[in-house]
Amino acid sequence: MIQVKGVWFHYQPEEAPRKDWALQDINLTIMPGEYVSVIGPNGSGKSTLSRLLNGLLLPVEGEVRVGGRLTANTQDLWYIRQQVGLVFQNPDNQIVAPTVQDDVAFGLENLGVSREEMKERIRDALEAVGLAGMEQREPHHLSGGQKQRLAIAGILAMQPKVIVFDEATSMLDPQGRKDVLGIIRQLNEKGTTVIHITHSANEAFLAKRVIVMAEGRIQLDLPADELYPIALILEKWGLDVPLAVRLHHRLLGHGWHLRERITSLEDLVTDLWRFLSKD
Amino acid sequence: MIGQYIPGHSPLHQMDPRAKLLFVFAYMFAVFLANNPATYGLLVLFTGIGIYFSRISLSVFYRSMKPVFILILLTSLLHLWMTRGGEALFSFSFLTIYEEGVRQAIYISIRFFLLMAAASLLTFTTSPIDLTDGMESLLKPFERLGVPAHELALMMSIALRFIPTLWEETEKIKKAQMARGADFESGHVFKRVKSYIPVLIPLFISAFRRAEDLALAMESRCYRGGKGRTKWRELHYSHLDVVLLLLFVILLTALWLLRK
Numbered sequence: 001m002i003q004v005k006g007v008w009f010h011y012q013p014e015e016a017p018r019k020d021w022a023l024q025d026i027n028l029t030i031m032p033g034e035y036v037s038v039i040g041p042n043g044s045g046k047s048t049l050s051r052l053l054n055g056l057l058l059p060v061e062g063e064v065r066v067g068g069r070l071t072a073n074t075q076d077l078w079y080i081r082q083q084v085g086l087v088f089q090n091p092d093n094q095i096v097a098p099t100v101q102d103d104v105a106f107g108l109e110n111l112g113v114s115r116e117e118m119k120e121r122i123r124d125a126l127e128a129v130g131l132a133g134m135e136q137r138e139p140h141h142l143s144g145g146q147k148q149r150l151a152i153a154g155i156l157a158m159q160p161k162v163i164v165f166d167e168a169t170s171m172l173d174p175q176g177r178k179d180v181l182g183i184i185r186q187l188n189e190k191g192t193t194v195i196h197i198t199h200s201a202n203e204a205f206l207a208k209r210v211i212v213m214a215e216g217r218i219q220l221d222l223p224a225d226e227l228y229p230i231a232l233i234l235e236k237w238g239l240d241v242p243l244a245v246r247l248h249h250r251l252l253g254h255g256w257h258l259r260e261r262i263t264s265l266e267d268l269v270t271d272l273w274r275f276l277s278k279d
Numbered sequence: 280m281i282g283q284y285i286p287g288h289s290p291l292h293q294m295d296p297r298a299k300l301l302f303v304f305a306y307m308f309a310v311f312l313a314n315n316p317a318t319y320g321l322l323v324l325f326t327g328i329g330i331y332f333s334r335i336s337l338s339v340f341y342r343s344m345k346p347v348f349i350l351i352l353l354t355s356l357l358h359l360w361m362t363r364g365g366e367a368l369f370s371f372s373f374l375t376i377y378e379e380g381v382r383q384a385i386y387i388s389i390r391f392f393l394l395m396a397a398a399s400l401l402t403f404t405t406s407p408i409d410l411t412d413g414m415e416s417l418l419k420p421f422e423r424l425g426v427p428a429h430e431l432a433l434m435m436s437i438a439l440r441f442i443p444t445l446w447e448e449t450e451k452i453k454k455a456q457m458a459r460g461a462d463f464e465s466g467h468v469f470k471r472v473k474s475y476i477p478v479l480i481p482l483f484i485s486a487f488r489r490a491e492d493l494a495l496a497m498e499s500r501c502y503r504g505g506k507g508r509t510k511w512r513e514l515h516y517s518h519l520d521v522v523l524l525l526l527f528v529i530l531l532t533a534l535w536l537l538r539k
Contacts, residue, residue: 078501081500082501085500090489090492092444096496096497096500098407098440101511102512106497106502108511109510109511110500115513122511138443140444151496155500
């Protein structure tokens with residue numbers, strides 16, 4: 001679906017030495033239907049990467065292809081942006097129109113979708129994010145979580161194959177975050193390719209594949225259940241480690257006889273039950 | 280503009296925004312046709328009927344027109360004082376009031392009131408989104424002449440979208456500055472205006488950041504100007520708009536016949 005090959009990027013390529021570039025030799029293939037998370041500290045280049053995926057930015061070196069088409073080809077740009085939707089961090093700053101339904105319609109108007117079809121798509125998109133019945137609401141009367149769901153609906157109505165969430169949960173309250181994460185999972189289950197960019201390890205491990213970025217490079221690219229047991233390594237880049245992993249590590253250190261590898265919180269819980277019931 | 284939208288279902292609310300816009304525009308010229316008591320009387324009656332059919336309570340109407348009344352009072356006082364002509368009605372040391380002055384003061388007041396009332400009725404009964412759509416649609420034919428109809432409408436629509444957001448932000452910044460000891464209430468006018476600088480600068484910076492974010496989000500959603508774009512909102516003329524047109528033609532004819 002998406003291929004990133006040998007991509008180097010910097011906003012002012014002439015002025016910075018190559019070792020300081022925002023992206024350095026990024027190689028990445030994302031298959032249709034995947035649920036990938038990209039995790040990395042601030043300034044690791046993960047947001048820059050998201051903007052390269054739909055041609056908002058073009059690589060200085062290397063190439064990005066979506067469905068085989070190059071993002072550098074101007075005539076393919078609109079196809080690519082329709083295929084790859086981007087949900088941004090700040091829910092306020094990506095809502096264009098003064099009412100909920102007008103905002104969902106915005107992308108469809110740009111694509112030149114007929115009014116009849118818009119009606120259907122708007123209804124379906126709002127239903128999918130749980131905002132049905134709020135068509136006439138004004139965005140400033142929505143909560144942060146609702147605004148972000150509206151932003152997702154606006155993308156969803158354009159029927160993209162891939163949706164990139166660029167720290168889309170970082171400005172939300174816990175409830176809003178939970179709602180958005182639930183929608184992300186549902187979308188993926190229905191076949192949308194999801195790329196979730198985050199700095200929260202807990203959110204990253206909801207995906208099936210985790211890419212760790214730091215200093216402009218991909219440091220690790222592993223299935224989530226392979227990274228989980230060795231998640232302590234995330235501390236190396238100043239990232240947080242899931243509580244279960246830290247606890248497991250400490251318990252082992254205290255001489256508890258648990259499994260050497262756990263791949264999820266549930267693993268640890270069952271292990272603990274087993275261990276404690278033996279006594 | 281004048282007056283804030285008051286949601287409702289009156290005949291005036293149901294008219295097409297384009298019809299109302301065109302009407303108000305034409306009405307502003309029609310008002311200048313009046314030049315005697317009969318024609319002014321007719322216009323006042325017509326506007327009164329308009330107010331009645333807008334189903335907006337007179338007290339609300341009065342309240343929103345209050346600043347206008349002060350302006351009317353001032354201009355009529357000026358006319359009483361300055362306009363000369365006809366018989367002198369009243370004289371007191373340096374102040375002489377002439378017949379013509381009284382007539383002008385009355386006429387100008389009525390004219391002013393009529394214009395403001397028509398504009399208020401428009402904004403009272405038409406939501407800003409509809410107004411924007413109406414303007415875009417009316418300006419569309421002039422696009423060939425280089426009038427950026429779509430861009431203007433989009434700008435207005437984005438402004439409408441962001442006014443409440445920026446307002447909220449202003450309040451937040453104000454509170455943050457107050458928590459740091461800023462004082463917005465005391466001192467003379469100049470000092471108070473100056474005290475708002477620490478609010479405005481962060482507000483502007485954030486507005487620019489928002490604009491940048493929004494531009495990225497719009498591009499991501501395939502925005503590329505007005506070309507090839509379909510429209511979600513549609514406007515429909517109804518029989519009410521035909522009634523409005525007929526009324527206007529009748530009004531115009533009557534004005535023509537009654538004026539001297």
